[in-house]
Amino acid sequence: MPQGVTAISHDVYHLHMLIFWICVVIGVVVFGVMFWSIYHHRKSRGAVPAQFHESTLVEVLWTIVPMMILIGMAVPATGTLVRMYDARDAELTIKVTGYQWRWQYDYLDDGVKFFSTLSTPQAQIRNLAPKGEHYLLEVDHPLVLPVGKKVRILTTAADVIHSWWVPELGWKKDAIPGFINEVWTQIEKPGIYRGQCAELCGRDHGFMPIVVKALPEAEFRQWLEQMKKDSTSQTAQNDSRAPIVPGGQTL
Structure with a gap:
């Protein structure tokens, strides 16, 4: 993606990079936990799967955390869109x-x-x-x-x-x-x-x-x-x- 030659193109580029790095961090955390769990809780080490039905804490966390991440993405994205569509005072x-x-x-x-x-x-x-x-x-x-x-x-x-x-x-x-x-x-x-x-x-x-x-x-x-x-x-x-x-x- 080019950085461009307008203020809007710069805003779009920086927004793209911000969202990209947020996704990178999410990917590293999710796959890191997944691979760590697979390795340290493998059957050859005698791991026994935990038996549980529901966890209120987990339910709350996986609802609130993604919501906060989405809000963190939406705020700068909305600001960029507002500036992009503001054609007032054109010369x-x-x-x-x-x-x-x-x-x-x-x-x-x-x-x-x-x-x-x-x-x-x-x-x-x-x-x-x-x-x-x-x-x-x-x-x-x-x-x-x-x-x-x-x-x-x-x-x-x-x-x-x-x-x-x-x-x-x-x-x-x-x-x-x-x-x-x-x-x-x-x-x-x-x-x-x-x-x-x-x-x-x-x-x-x-x-x-x-x-x-x-x-x-x-x-x-x-x-x-x-x-x-x-x-x-x-x-x-x-x-x-x-x-x-x-x-x-x-x-």
Whole structure:
């Protein structure tokens, strides 16, 4: 499990390690007592099994002790889940829509929208060329996010259930047709982080990668302004190609 590049991913990692070591201690104690009992009370040493029916003390202990262990696990786990779902005060909101088999990213506050599609060459997929370092984990248009900013991410889908997952962010979120799921992230350092659709969504499920490019705030703003200009230019070109009908209106 990677430690990730967000506060939530760190919380998830430390929670995982805490639960892991609790389970290790329980395993050592239980199997230690079991093997010690098997060895020291074996038949060859003349051990005679004790004859008893019920023990109130044992009943109380094996009820209270597991309950306390579960409470000790639940408290930090609940705290992590509460922080994970607290998307308040986000500085940027992005809607992620899953399609068979690509992603659409919509910057709701800025009017920027584009598709992100697998860019691994077909020659590599068909084993006609050596596979690259990021085989099946590269796209034509990555999701670009600012470093140090709280980003609210809304996930949905247009056809079947998908799941948006980048391990370094510390969570995965289902994209379900007709529903909007909410999560957030705040990346701590610049870089490129890769993931995949984590829900079996059809024949080309394995060809639906996710690439997140985290940029410093200034570089992100430059990228966003350029995307706005490109979007405006594309809209103008589409309008100029619209056929003219009598009366001067465009279709």
